[in-house]
Structures are given as C-alpha cells and as structure tokens.
Amino acid sequence: MAAAVSRRPLVSGNWKMHHDHIEALHTVRDLGLRIKPGDVSSLDVTVHPPFTDLRTVQSLIDGERLPLGLGAQHCYYEDRGAFTGEVSPQMLARLGVAYVLVGHSERRQIFDMTDEAVALTLRAVLRHEMTPILCVGETEELRDAGATSSHLEAQVRTALTGLAKEQVGAMVLAYEPIWAIGTGRAATVDDAQDACAFIRSVVAEMAGEPAARALRIQYGGSVKGANAGELVDAPDVDGLLVGGASLDAAGFVDIIRAVSDCYRSSAA
Ligand code: PEP
Numbered sequence: 001m002a003a004a005v006s007r008r009p010l011v012s013g014n015w016k017m018h019h020d021h022i023e024a025l026h027t028v029r030d031l032g033l034r035i036k037p038g039d040v041s042s043l044d045v046t047v048h049p050p051f052t053d054l055r056t057v058q059s060l061i062d063g064e065r066l067p068l069g070l071g072a073q074h075c076y077y078e079d080r081g082a083f084t085g086e087v088s089p090q091m092l093a094r095l096g097v098a099y100v101l102v103g104h105s106e107r108r109q110i111f112d113m114t115d116e117a118v119a120l121t122l123r124a125v126l127r128h129e130m131t132p133i134l135c136v137g138e139t140e141e142l143r144d145a146g147a148t149s150s151h152l153e154a155q156v157r158t159a160l161t162g163l164a165k166e167q168v169g170a171m172v173l174a175y176e177p178i179w180a181i182g183t184g185r186a187a188t189v190d191d192a193q194d195a196c197a198f199i200r201s202v203v204a205e206m207a208g209e210p211a212a213r214a215l216r217i218q219y220g221g222s223v224k225g226a227n228a229g230e231l232v233d234a235p236d237v238d239g240l241l242v243g244g245a246s247l248d249a250a251g252f253v254d255i256i257r258a259v260s261d262c263y264r265s266s267a268a
Contacts, residue, residue: 180221
C-alpha cells in the first residue's frame with residue numbers, strides 16, 4: 001500500500017532530554033556503523049538531540065558524511081532578544097539544523113505552549129528555511145469523548161492558516177496521540193491511518209489537493225521495530241516519530257529497516 005503515492009518516508013528520532021554530548025557521540029557513531037546504504041535509499045532519517053549536543057552531532061554527521069538529517073526538538077519564535085533560556089531558530093539554522101519539532105505535546109502540556117505560540121514558531125522555522133515537523137494529537141479524555149477529529153482540525157487550522165500552499169506541501173506533520181506517547185500502547189494501524197487521512201483532508205481543504213498530497217505525515221507514539229512496518233504500510237502514514245526506541249542505535253536501526261523493507265517490497 002505504501003508505494004501507491006510517492007512520498008518519501010521520514011523516520012525521526014526524538015531523544016527528548018536524554019543523552020549528553022558524549023553519549024550522543026557514541027550513539028551517532030554507532031548509528032553510522034549500523035546503517036547500510038540500502039537502509040536509507042528509500043527514506044530519510046533525522047535525529048533530534050538536546051540543544052547541548054547539536055554541535056557535536058552536526059560535526060559527526062558532516063565529518064563522516066552520515067546519512068542523517070540534523071533535527072532540533074523546539075525553538076523560540078524570535079531571532080534574538082531578552083528571552084533568557086531560549087534558543088532561536090536563527091541559532092539552529094547556523095548550526096546546520098534542517099528539521100525542527102514544533103508543538104510537541106510535551107512542550108504543549110508541560111511548558112504551556114499555546115496553539116498561537118505553535119503557529120508563530122512554525123513561521124519562524126520556515127523563515128530560516130528549516131523544515132518544521134508540526135506535532136498534533138489528542139489526549140485520552142478527548143478521544144474517549146469522541147473529539148479526536150475536532151481537536152486535530154483545530155490544531156492543524158490554527159497552525160497552518162495563512163501559510164503558502166508550497167510551504168504546507170514541503171513541511172511535515174506528526175500525528176502523535178498523547179495517550180500513546182511513552183506508554184507502550186501504540187495506536188492501531190487503523191486508528192493511525194484514519195487520523196492521518198483526516199489530517200490530510202483538512203490540509204486539502206486549506207491548501208489544496210497538491211499540497212495535501214505532497215505533505216508527509218508521520219505517526220508517533222510507542223513505535224518500535226515490531227510495529228514500525230505495519231504502521232508505515234498504511235497509505236497516509238509517511239514515516240514515524242520515535243521517542244524511547246530511538247535512544248539506542250540498534251533499536252532505531254530496526255525501525256529504519258522495517259520502514260525501508262516495507263517501501264522496498266511495495267515498490268517491487
Ligand atoms: C515522542 O516523543 O514523540 C514519542 C513518540 O515517544 P515514544 O516513541 O517514546 O512514545
């Protein structure tokens with residue numbers, strides 16, 4: 001099923017607040033040794049370490065020409081100023097960061113990031129020519145109340161309103177049901193597919209069919225090697241955002257291979 005459309009899948013590892021720069025060095029070196037050219041011929045891979053690791057990871061990726069994109073987990077939306085403790089999109093771009101997670105549920109829930117701040121951050125990331133990975137997803141309470149679709153639609157509309165169609169088509173969205181993050185309880189393939197297809201239909205209404213067809217939508221929430229292949233086999237799931245299982249190079253490569261095998265077999 002995955003080959004019916006020609007979106008190149010994206011597998012992203014969100015390390016959250018794990019791995020200092022020494023551990024990052026070992027993990028990325030290990031990834032570099034394990035990933036074979038065939039594993040990444042049909043997909044893109046990004047790693048999103050903590051801010052303090054970015055320079056180390058960027059030097060390793062560039063120096064050893066590793067097939068990895070450098071990602072960040074968050075940024076503020078101003079370029080500079082009196083914002084103690086924040087990191088700006090301009091600083092990330094200067095470090096060679098190519099992808100930035102925007103509005104991860106942990107930013108929204110623990111650090112009170114509002115939908116408006118998410119929209120501003122998305123624009124700031126685009127202004128610096130990085131690719132945003134916009135995270136959306138419902139809580140268990142919203143899901144039980146039957147409000148998943150209305151919640152996803154509101155999050156997508158607030159974030160994307162006013163963006164050019166080309167900008168929307170080139171970005172990445174991640175559907176991450178909050179009840180599935182870090183719980184070991186991944187969404188079923190049908191639930192992931194339904195939510196991603198629904199998100200794509202909202203994007204089509206807002207930015208037109210070509211942008212919606214081009215946009216990559218990841219699924220995130222308790223992904224591991226054992227469920228990665230079946231999740232990306234769903235037609236509207238164009239990759240995976242992986243937290244816990246991306247911390248260890250061997251586990252992350254299992255996921256990359258499962259996605260790669262799925263795309264290779266559906267292309268055959
Ligand atoms: C995440 O942090 O975005 C995530 C999906 O975490 P986990 O894979 O650990 O559920």
